[in-house]
Every structure is written in C-alpha cells, then in structure tokens.
Amino acid sequence: MRINFHGAAHTVTGSQHLLEINGSKLLLDCGLYQGKRSETYERNLNFRFDPRKVDAVLLSHAHIDHAGNLPNLVKQGYEGKIFATRATAELGGLMIRDSGRIQESDAEFVNRKRAERGEDPIEPLYTEQDAEEAAGMFKGVDYAEVFEPIPGVVARFYDAGHILGSASISLEIEEKGQKIRLWFSGDIGRYRMPLLRDPVLPQAVDILIMESTYGDKSHSDPENAFIEFRDIVKRTVERGGKVIVPAFAVGRTQELVYNLNEMMQNGDVPHVPVFVDSPLAVNATQVFRNHPECFDEETRQFVMEARHPALDFKMLTYVKSVEESKSLNERKDPMIIISASGMAETGRIVHHIRNNIGNPKNTICIVSWQAPNTMGRRLADRAPEVNIFGEVHKRKCDVATIGGLSGHAGQDLLVKYAMGVKDSARQIFLVHGEERQAMTLKGILNDQKLDNVHYPRLHESVEL
Numbered sequence: 001m002r003i004n005f006h007g008a009a010h011t012v013t014g015s016q017h018l019l020e021i022n023g024s025k026l027l028l029d030c031g032l033y034q035g036k037r038s039e040t041y042e043r044n045l046n047f048r049f050d051p052r053k054v055d056a057v058l059l060s061h062a063h064i065d066h067a068g069n070l071p072n073l074v075k076q077g078y079e080g081k082i083f084a085t086r087a088t089a090e091l092g093g094l095m096i097r098d099s100g101r102i103q104e105s106d107a108e109f110v111n112r113k114r115a116e117r118g119e120d121p122i123e124p125l126y127t128e129q130d131a132e133e134a135a136g137m138f139k140g141v142d143y144a145e146v147f148e149p150i151p152g153v154v155a156r157f158y159d160a161g162h163i164l165g166s167a168s169i170s171l172e173i174e175e176k177g178q179k180i181r182l183w184f185s186g187d188i189g190r191y192r193m194p195l196l197r198d199p200v201l202p203q204a205v206d207i208l209i210m211e212s213t214y215g216d217k218s219h220s221d222p223e224n225a226f227i228e229f230r231d232i233v234k235r236t237v238e239r240g241g242k243v244i245v246p247a248f249a250v251g252r253t254q255e256l257v258y259n260l261n262e263m264m265q266n267g268d269v270p271h272v273p274v275f276v277d278s279p280l281a282v283n284a285t286q287v288f289r290n291h292p293e294c295f296d297e298e299t300r301q302f303v304m305e306a307r308h309p310a311l312d313f314k315m316l317t318y319v320k321s322v323e324e325s326k327s328l329n330e331r332k333d334p335m336i337i338i339s340a341s342g343m344a345e346t347g348r349i350v351h352h353i354r355n356n357i358g359n360p361k362n363t364i365c366i367v368s369w370q371a372p373n374t375m376g377r378r379l380a381d382r383a384p385e386v387n388i389f390g391e392v393h394k395r396k397c398d399v400a401t402i403g404g405l406s407g408h409a410g411q412d413l414l415v416k417y418a419m420g421v422k423d424s425a426r427q428i429f430l431v432h433g434e435e436r437q438a439m440t441l442k443g444i445l446n447d448q449k450l451d452n453v454h455y456p457r458l459h460e461s462v463e464l
Helices: 037-045 070-075 086-116 128-135 222-238 252-265 279-290 297-304 322-328 348-356 375-380 411-419 435-447
Strands: 002-007 016-021 024-028 056-058 082-085 138-141 153-159 167-175 178-184 207-211 242-246 274-277 316-319 335-339 363-366 385-388 391-394 398-401 427-431 460-463
Touching (some): 070 086, 082 086, 086 279, 207 411, 222 363, 242 348, 252 316, 279 316, 348 385, 363 375, 375 385, 427 435
Parallel strands (some): 207 427, 274 335
Antiparallel strands (some): 153 167, 167 178
C-alpha cells in the first residue's frame, strides 16, 4: 500500500491524496489549489497521476479546495464513481457547477481587460458543462453505511461537523493478508457550533491522515466571536457604511445569517438589509432543507418547517441575478453583503470589494482562514493596496478579522483528535496546514509521546 500526497501538503488547499491498494488507485478528495495566481492555473490543470487510471474517488465534503478539481479529473479521463455522503453529493454538484460558471465568467472579464492591453486571452480552467458531467458521477451514501469503492477496501463516512454533509473517511483495508484501518479526517469541525452535529473522533486506527490548519492556536469561544462581529456591524452601520464579508457559500454564510438574525432580534444592531449575493447560496438553502439527517432533532424540525433562522430571515435577501448584484454597488445606504468566494479570489465578492474598498465608511470583514497569496490574505494583512482584475486599488476602507467563527477545529481539538489513536496508530500524517501550524502541532504531539507523526512534502510518496 502506498500513499501519495498530491495536494494540501505543506499548504492548506488543493486536497488530493492518492492511495495505491491491491493494484487499484483510490483518490481521497480532488480539490482546487488556491494561492499565487502565477502558479495556481498550471498546478490545478496538471495532475501528477493519470486520471484514467484512478478507480474510485471518495470525497470528504463539498468545499472547493476539496471538490473543485473534479471537473478537470473527469475532463482528463476519469470514468469511475465519486462517493460522498448524500448531502455532499447534492451540494458538491451545485458547487462545482457554480465553480464552472465562475471560471468562465472570470475568464471573460479578465480577457476584456487583457484585450485592452493587447494581451492574448486565457482559457477557463474548466466550464460549467465540464462540471455538469462530473456532477453526474456522484454516488451518495448514508453516514456509517458500508460500501466497497475498490476490491479489498471497506469504506464508511462519519460526521466531521465542518459543513453540511462533511465527513471523515474510514477505510478497512485488506492487502497481502494484512488488515489496516486508515482514517482520513477531511476538515474537522468544532464542538458547540450552530446547525451541525459535533465531529466524530477516530478510534482504533492504524494510519491517520489529519488536518492541521489551526495547529498553532486554539479558537476563542464562539460567543466572543459573536460579540466581535456584532461590534463590527454596529460600528460600520452607525457611520453609514457597508459591511462586506467574503464567505464560503455553504457553512459560514448560514452561520453568519444565523448570528445577524439574532443580533437584530435582540436589538444589538440596527435593522439593515442583509444580502447573500451568491447563486450557490440560494440553491444551497434548499439542500439544507433536503438533508435533515445532518442536524440534531430541534434543528431538523426547524428546517423541515422552512423556518430555521439561518434560512428564513426577515431582513435577508438572496440575490439571484447579476443585475441585482450590480445594483448593490450603486446603493449608498448601510447594508451587509455576504458573498463568495471565502478567500475573495473569484466570484461576485471580488466585484463588491472592488467597488467598496475605496470608501473609509465601509468594512471588509474576514471571517475565515485565508490562503497565502490570495486577495483575502492580503486584505487580512491590511495591505495598503490590492490588485483586482489587473488594476491596483488603494484600500481606504477598514478591515476586521474574526478568528473565532472558523469552522475548523482549533489546536485543542486537533490534539484530542490525534491522542484518541495514541495506542493504535502506527503513523500519523499531518496535512492541510502551513509549516508553522503543522510543526507546532507535531511538537505538541511529540511531547505527548506520539513520535510517529510526519508532515509530508507535496507529491511525497510513502510505502506502508
């Protein structure tokens, strides 16, 4: 058995882990790498393996850094199934179609600018039609349901508590008379977060592949993050500005709407319009209602009755058309705009930032981890100017960052996650983390007598 770490190694995004078992190839996730634009296109376009020779794909969840390169995989010859939880199968189809539309739209916009400068046009990484073909290959299964993606491997999905449908992947592998239990964490969620059940922790695992995104720090209490967000909204609205929030269309957006509803109901902030400007978020709302199995009993009842505060909110408008989206930038009244993508790299959020970054009344609010070399990271670092669609824009607006809203486990839960397999794990691989975060976590685990912890390099191959 061999593990090849072809993505999310020495970085957070672009999850791709290829297992070679009994002569078959099994791919865990197929995400888009997000980073320096000069290398992103080539890195996402070119696989380090032959997609035609992959036998099955297991998808941990629908976020683009885990699922977003599936259209390329299929475009380049993959013909097998894409196994996922039922919620992820439906949500993943929506998200990659949306990504295809964004790829085409952004390429069209950039090409207009390139034409003005006499430069050659670029091609989109993939199209909506490419994504449509990949979406037709999803195979939904229930949490804890047993299935066999390739010969000699029994798989199950367990709740990861990160976004709707997110899962850790358990593999019971039999090869050459040996039995190995491998567990891939996917993105690990947090305890006591709204909407979702808590993550299931691994037990009796031989090989653990786990994320390390926040390996260097624990999160503040969600209540503290709520207070920070409330104060940012109140301060910005009172000076007549707009709050612009780059947020993932699924997961973070619903949590923010939940919080804003509570703030306004309690009278903590003025009642102002809240716009969720993402076609994907509009469609995702129905997916939430379609999958009550992802929630606890109380939330399930709210969702079934279409009155959950994250889905049905008096001041909330889901923006559908491009014309509606553009009109928001012509309005001068205070408002809150939540729009994808979460790292401000593509989609409508880029246009909202472009139109609002020069007004000191406004606030861009960063509510999630930002990959290096993305516009979201440059804003989080308070860069005085940013490049948007090839043009330099001076930042005059305020920037606020809130860490406690993260949907990823903090250091304390990551340590607990790994320590749960201390007595059984032969090897622990830390992925989905930058070097400082991963090595900090590795040091803590070593101090706890877990000496078999490895931080694999990109494209490193390990024989087990």
